[in-house]
Amino acid sequence: MDGQSITHLGDWGKALDFVITDEGESTCFGRCEQKEDFYCYNKPVLAPADGYVYTISNIAGDNEINQVDTRKNWGNTIIINHLNGLYTQISHLKKDSFKVRTGDFVTKGTVVAACGNSGRSPEPHLHFQVQLTPEIGAVTYPYPIGYFFEKEKEKQVLRIGEVPQENSTAWNVVASGLLLDAFEVKPGKRLRVKYNGEDFLWAVATDAYNKTYIHCRKTKSTAYLENDGTMFYFTDFEGKKSSPLYLFYRSCFKLLLSSEKEIPVKDFVPLTKEHPAGTRWIQDLLAPFVIFTRIKYRSELVEVDNMHFPEKVVYLTQTNTVSFHFKNRRKETSVR
Numbered sequence: 001m002d003g004q005s006i007t008h009l010g011d012w013g014k015a016l017d018f019v020i021t022d023e024g025e026s027t028c029f030g031r032c033e034q035k036e037d038f039y040c041y042n043k044p045v046l047a048p049a050d051g052y053v054y055t056i057s058n059i060a061g062d063n064e065i066n067q068v069d070t071r072k073n074w075g076n077t078i079i080i081n082h083l084n085g086l087y088t089q090i091s092h093l094k095k096d097s098f099k100v101r102t103g104d105f106v107t108k109g110t111v112v113a114a115c116g117n118s119g120r121s122p123e124p125h126l127h128f129q130v131q132l133t134p135e136i137g138a139v140t141y142p143y144p145i146g147y148f149f150e151k152e153k154e155k156q157v158l159r160i161g162e163v164p165q166e167n168s169t170a171w172n173v174v175a176s177g178l179l180l181d182a183f184e185v186k187p188g189k190r191l192r193v194k195y196n197g198e199d200f201l202w203a204v205a206t207d208a209y210n211k212t213y214i215h216c217r218k219t220k221s222t223a224y225l226e227n228d229g230t231m232f233y234f235t236d237f238e239g240k241k242s243s244p245l246y247l248f249y250r251s252c253f254k255l256l257l258s259s260e261k262e263i264p265v266k267d268f269v270p271l272t273k274e275h276p277a278g279t280r281w282i283q284d285l286l287a288p289f290v291i292f293t294r295i296k297y298r299s300e301l302v303e304v305d306n307m308h309f310p311e312k313v314v315y316l317t318q319t320n321t322v323s324f325h326f327k328n329r330r331k332e333t334s335v336r
Contacts, residue, residue, distance in 0.1 A: 014140035015129035016164065025169070027123065035062055040115045041124040042097075045090060047106040051082040054134050056102050060118040061095050068120045074127070075119020077136050078112055086143065087134050091127040092119050147173045147230045149260075158256065158263050160231075173230050176259040178310050183232040183257060185212060185225065195244035202245065211235075219243035232257055236270070251317050251333040253297050259304050259313065269295035269319060296320040299335075312336070 019027045020039035028038040035041050056079075060072040069075065076093040078100075094116030100106055117124040130143035144161040151157075151169040164170040191202040191214070202214050213224045221239025223246075225232070233254040237246060254267045271293060296319065303314035315335040 011139040014142040018126040038124040044111045047110040051080040053104045054081040055079040062117040092121040175257045179257040216245040221245045223249040293323045
């Protein structure tokens, strides 16, 4: 973005170009003279989110390396209408590689075409942009990517709701099938829980706003949650802090559903239940001006028996209550 290419200047400065590199950060192998020598050439291109195929342009052949087609600037292109006022444009695709048609509904991850070298493209790469109108080559709009890993000082770092930096190495977050199944909470499901020798039955349901929640009838407690396929997280809790459902809420407040180890996920737990009772009223009074108590949450996958086909995983979660910049309470939980 905001690079030197003519398609990334001014109104088009928020577009992104993607290539595939090897460990030496090279985009190709061998003599790099043929488009087939480039890692990203002919690789499948996936829909970034749900939507309808608005336009497909399949008008240009692939260039030879270091040659560009300035007449058909964007090359072969697909535009997807995401129905929330946003469109995405994906360009420089391989001719005749489209797997969908105009008007098709596609879900996130659907293969739509293959990466090519068409248009103003000296070597195979993928041009991606978000825009507010459906025309090919419309003005770009800055829009963050939900989740991705980025290399930072030889370590992988989780980015949430950010845009990859120019010349950075980024890759997709792949969810673990085991974790997806473990934290799949569909309406109608019943969860039997034993806590301190006592049996509890939790019911999963949705409210009038289609918000999923877990309800414990015995303790009259309710925990609202989301599972977006990458992250499992709670959004609210109502009821008694002594309920085992609250322990589950606090321990699993936000979990990354990937089998990658030692990726910290951080957030702040709402103060409703965790705030020290003696100072809660003071905080409520001063909330419009200052927040002097925060509940810091952190989760991290610390153990996995098999990266590719895990059967056992262990999370370590922590909550730290910080008042006036002094830590005064710390709780740790192991989630297996």
